[in-house]
Amino acid sequence: MEKLTKNDVHPKIVQALLGADTTFTVEDALDNEMILNMGPQHPATHGVLRLLLRLDGETVIACVPELGYLHRGYEKMAENMGYLDFIPHTDRLDYLSPPANNVAYALAVEKLAGIEVPKRAQYIRMMMCELSRIASHLVAVGALAMDVGALTVFLWTLREREKVLDMYDVICGARFTTSYTRIGGVAQDLQKSTIIEIQKFIDELEKSLEEVERLLNSNRIFIERLEDIGVISYDDAIDFGLTGPSLRGSGVDFDLRRDASYLYYNEVEFKVPVYYEGDCLARYFVRMDEIRESAKIVTQVLDKLPSGEIMANNPKKVLPRKTEIYTKMEELIHDFMLVNFGINPPVGDIYQAVENPKGELGFYIVSKGEGHPWKLKIRSPSFVNIQSIPHMTKGYMVSDVVAIIGSIDPVMGEADK
Amino acid sequence: MGLEAKLQQDGFFTTTIDAIISWARKSSVWPMPMGISCCAIEMMAVGDPKYDIARFGSEVMRFTPRQSDLMIVAGTVTYKMSHVVKKIYDQMPDPKWVIAMGACTSSGGMYRSYSVVQGIDQFLPVDVYLAGCPPRPDNLLNALMQVQEKIGRTKARDFQDLPQPDFTKQY
Amino acid sequence: MDFKEKVIQQLNSQFPEMKLETTDFRGDFCIKFSPDNLLMICEFLKNNDQLKFLLCEDITAIDWASRTNRFTMVYHLFSLKNKFRLRLKTDVDDSTTSIESVSSIWRTANWQEREVYDMYGINFLNHPDLRRMYMPEEFEYHPLRKEFPVMGIPGSLPLPKK
Known part of the structure; x- marks a missing residue:
């Protein structure tokens, strides 16, 4: 976990973090809150998931996940x-x-x-x-x-x-x-x-x-x-x-x-x-x-x-076997049509x-x-499952965040698509 | 090196400082696993008992860049991620090496799309390009051996004039 | 009685004056309606005791490129009670490119709508946190619109210096 500087975080993300619903209260709350950046390069966040945590002492009071580091289009x-x-x-x-x-x-x-x-x-x-x-x-x-x-x-x-x-x-x-x-x-x-x-x-x-x-x-x-x-x-x-x-x-x-x-x-x-x-x-x-x-x-x-x-057995839509393509005319034509024009x-x-x-x-x-x-x-299931992380982590400790991510088991390849 | 055999005989041997430094350097490359996507899983497999990267002295995966010599960029680097990769590379102390693991890291691979950087050599110096999507673990070990070979060829004075990392700087 | 007919019957009895188009392609049942009724219908489908579409599986949009009302919103709902999947479709008005958010009904809609906003640039009214989902905030385009090229627009996304 690295220390966060102002330039690292887009103002809109910070706004979302500070504006998050924090209706619940912590006993013996400290006055000074801290914002902690976790990821996208972090051994415990399973890939390139980035979490911004708002902490009170060690208690998470708000969390904003930031996705898109593996968005491949x-x-x-x-x-x-x-x-x-x-x-x-x-x-x-x-x-x-x-x-x-x-x-x-x-x-x-x-x-x-x-x-x-x-x-x-x-x-x-x-x-x-x-x-x-x-x-x-x-x-x-x-x-x-x-x-x-x-x-x-x-x-x-x-x-x-x-x-x-x-x-x-x-x-x-x-x-x-x-x-x-x-x-x-x-x-x-x-x-x-x-x-x-x-x-x-x-x-x-x-x-x-x-x-x-x-x-x-x-x-x-x-x-x-x-x-x-x-x-x-x-x-x-x-x-x-x-x-x-x-x-x-x-x-x-x-x-x-x-x-x-x-x-x-x-x-x-x-x-x-x-x-x-x-x-x-x-x-x-x-x-x-x-x-x-x-x-x-x-x-x-x-x-x-x-x-x-x-x-x-559906020659207009299913690719023929390679051995047949090389020996039979009809299969060759079907293969050509399928590869070039698709299955329509x-x-x-x-x-x-x-x-x-x-x-x-x-x-x-x-x-x-x-x-x-x-x-x-x-x-993708991971994308939707990650959405519940802010809800699940609220009120737990920083070290629990790691366990929670692990228990949801997200894969960023499909979460970011 | 057959050091034990030497010990049996006279108990000493002569060499140059350059040779011993580069030997030590190449036999204990500490990788920084920049695991981004699919290749990261194969990188994990390299650490498991079957492939066992410890045989090459590189089992110490450091998750902080400040303790590592070799960055293995494993996975598709998007434009959004490229700034993070670069920042982590900058934090590694010199001398440092980079393996571009997999097709999409080396050249964009099968991702000809708007968000994927078409090859990380656009913003990082790369030492070894590794083919495959993803490369098999044996292949990654091969890349590691090539990096070791490259390190073995270096001289200690090659790195004398390199700037020292400024750890007081806020990255 | 078939559950498809039941859904239609329930909707017709609740909203008698509403115009609903239904299609049934390869067993996927779909209802199309005007965007003004979106919230009413969604709320009814979720809370009706016999239907109970509690799980909102997916929200997305289609860009038809050259049509008037070029965007269509698509919602996939699943009823855990009846093991039935329903698709809702509604056209987005071209003049405003905006539609009511359903995130007040299903909380999962929050991110799914953010994704649609990022990819298509459709505005969701009364959305709690409408930011880009994947692309950087500074990015000006919406990638899944048909006029956006696959390889992107050069220079629109910066690379770090070498």
């Missing part, structure tokens, strides 16, 4: 490129769970263009989503523990995450930003050996989760730094539009996988973990339980995995939302029947 770029070209960009939205974003975008475009995707492809997508949820929550838990002082856990969860990334490597040839889905299916089929490997990872996951929990759940420092910190009530959580683990930590039983079912989540069994305390500890517990539920889903998917095609979905607009590790990721696409979207809006 996705929505503008999307309007100027084809539907297919945007897939790699979705990887970099929530960069802790790239396959889940790919799937969300592919689902949105398929809904708009009216493409039926084969069942095997949808099952593989489901598995990728859940693997990425495991990876993302592992980092979230590790980073939260690191933020409150338990560095070991971070190394352990990152070790587990590496195993997931190794599997991405085998499945799609990239360990991090995968771009695995295509419009109408997935890029490559699963190998039998990969399935065995994934199952082995899932079987061993429980053991390492227990290891992590043995370190954390009975750790008095960890519990006391999270319990009753950053409480947000049931009504406030909905009012602030929270989604994902933050919402379920406040007792709202809402999960898009179950309540607005997409892919084939209605064919697998899983529980939606809900905790009622609404504090940082509850959000941590939700994440740990979700990792276990995701592991269960992956096992079921691998058991039920249907055979068949992995790309939809009908005029209309759709909204497709999926349950990402961070919350509800939605794509709102407006089409004018052209090869590129007229408008593409990304409803």
